[in-house]
Amino acid sequence: MRRDTFLKSMAALVASAGLPLSAQAAANLKMMIPANPGGGWDSTGRALGKALQDAGLVSSVQFENKGGAAGAIGLAQFVNASKGDPNSLLVMGAVMLGGIITGKPPVSLSQATPIARLTTEYNVFVLPANSPLKDMKDVVEQLKKDPGSVKWGGGSRGSTEHVAAAMIARNVGVDAAKINYVPFRGGGEATAAILGGNVTVGGSGYSEFAQYIASGKMRPIAVTSDQRLPGVNVPTLRELGIDVVIGNWRGVYAPPGITPEQQKALTDMVTAVFRNKAWIAALESNNWTPALLTGKAFADFVDQEFAMLRAIMVKSGMV
Template sequence: MSTSRRSLLAAAALLPAALALRPAAAQQRFESIFMFIPAGPGGGWDGTGRAIEQAARAAGLVGSFQFENVGGAGGMVGLPRFVNQRRNQPNALMVGGSVMVGAGITNKSPITIANVQPIARLTEEAGVIVVPATSDIRTWQDLEAKLKANPGGVPVGGGSAGGTDHILLGLILKALGRNPREASYVAFAGGGPANAAILGGQVGAGISGYSEFAEQIKAGRMRALATSGERRIEGTDIPTLKELGLDVTAANWRGVFAGPGITAAQRQALIDLMVAVHATPQWKETLRARVWADAFLTGDAFAEYLKRDITATESVLKDLGLA
């Protein structure tokens, strides 16, 4: 056998290994993704979008990302912009969640989450009730006493009006025997402004997902009093409201949506992308690091869940006098 033939056969034998070592870009599904965040930087939706980018790019699934943040009114300021400007665009995604469901109902918005196409529900996160470390409120019992005596005397900061945080406060007041309409709720467009207001003493307490307050809690700048989950958040010793004697639970889900007008095949391509992102080690590490519960659900199953959530949220908001 000639040297050249032996070399050719040897190279052919090594070809599978060489292909296995090709850059991850060989798996690329989208050259670019436009990621729309209907909230300010620093909050849960923004963090979710950035985490998707990190996982997708690390795995070579997407070449590049372009972000746009438009905050206000629980997503109701940005949502019409996304619907109108990203119609028929197969590479556009918007992050949203349960906050947007409530905000659409509360604001009686002509364009709501029902006007975009559900791609994937990603995470679920219990709320946490905090006070600044300098507060004279030391325990949940202290805050409960103040809310029972005078709900309006304790300004509570959180996400947009009618969102998960607002609903949780209403449920707490109702469980304490007070009218939810007595609440002094201060709505913020994103996690950054809410953090600043709590730390600056502009509000007496705050409600949000644990990940948005985790850094401040760990640093000792905020004191966590209770969480709204069915069980304690993994890795923390924060008691649940149920443990503290209040029969209240609530969770905040987040997911991604496509604009109207894309074809079934284009929608499926975005679903397949999120299935691939969900399977990456980078995404799994994000869930662990941010203490996000994995609530993955895609396509039609997610669409059915969303319909039920809209109906249930509308019912709760009416009961609480918020709709």
Template sequence: MRGLLKAFAITGVALTLGLSSASAQDSLGDVSLLAPAGAGGGWDAAARSLQQVLTSEKLVSSAQVLNVPGAGGTVGLAQFVSSAGNDPRQLFVAGITLVGAIISNGAPVDLTQVTPIARLTGDPLAIVVPASSDIQTVDDLLAKIKENVGGTIWAGGSAGGADHMLAAMITQAAGADPAAVNYVAYSGGGEALAAMLGNQVTAGISGYGEWQAQIESGDLRALAISYPEPIEGIDAQPLKAQGVDVELVNWRALFAGKDITPEQKAAIDAAIEKVVTSDAWKEILAARGWSDYYMSGDEFASYLTEETERVRGVLTSLGLAK
């Protein structure tokens, strides 16, 4: 919560980061933001949005985004863990899909090896079908799953990621075995969209923004969103509002090196507090269709622990974790 952050003199804290006295008052110096995925995806967009606001608000001297894709983000995480250490200028952007990838891949690194800074955004996932589909409602989709779970083909992002987890949760809500979900993981949103428009799959899941143009053009029909509450500007209603007890937020967050000092963390916390309360950040959220999902401090650290166990439970039901 924003209110949990205490005001402090940035000058003294910034000097502990090794900044010159001239730059210490307002800037964290030269920072890098590692996005563990290729350019154009959600983590990359979040990192570049942070880069933009940190720079425009003069909270850094400069900011560079580094893309290190592979294995659902675990390749980038491993690189970050090995290089960041006690360097407060190295930051890392990731989210729930990385939590799933760590578990399903049995990765040798995990998020206990970094310092949680803040949860930043929540991206509502949309459940869509082709406009020509005879599935008109969420109830129609549940009925189809119950009738033939294997014949219900889902399109989405990486295996074990947020899209896959939501498909499993909806399948379970329909009374079918989530481990039997017929899920096709596509490497990019364009491929998943082509499968949807080509009627090669039954339904698709992705961030609402990924499908928005096709929903508005009428090529895709949005049945629901996975967010717990209705979102202004989105006609599709939450699954919960339609009687399906499922919610999943595709959140994105910021992390720092494991060995930064409390003073260094406080300086980063203060900078991110200024980011999320800035008009520039609010404009980005509106433009990208992201929700303000800010949470920091011990509250975010506790949330991360609980979310990891929740994700592990979903992946276990899919047979992707033990």
């Protein structure tokens, strides 16, 4: 279903009916955000927490940010400290899979309990406003002349913007192993580096850069979606002759050791929030594409994504 069609249908449901709750509300929900404040996981977790409270599904939400290692540090703390707790959720996504592949942390995502995929957000590549480069064509020309001279700034190693940069290099005939990628622990750090001109080109979810693009402090040059984002006049990589499409999906997991009944209650709770006004507003304002997937289908999707990312990263010399 198209993003705009989904949002309209959900808004109609909210307007016409109350929110049936099949999950028992958790008195106090703990939300582990395995990244520093200011990034996509942070905004996703806080938007979800607000919507859960707004819908009356939880009475309060306690957020904890624990950044580093593409989410692996927060994952380890979550797995070790929250075992058996049915009132805890971990924000995760494609970036975490890439980090696990490159970093090989001592804990595995398979130790936690899958709940739901929430959204997909496509990346945008930007230049600092005062960059001598004007567009993606200029970036590619410089990349071909001297791959190391183009500093790509973004999230942790293995993030979707890192993978996208490697895919761009391969697509234009540059050895992806030679790209100069500068990872940052959170969206705030990456933004500061771009605004300060410390990297050549920056990449992240569109919502993270939207205010800087609107103010003219960043110049958007391409998005990684298969078609232009709604209301965003930025060309896709495919429009520019670069056959690269990649989305940054995000979801939530529960701790290990919860019962099947508790897993179902959490899944029902997260599913119900998709009919809440606050969540629908967050999807729209952040340009997130709704991508709800639960149960075995979500678990299988994560396995498939892990295999796909690993194959791309191996071919690109990232592993």
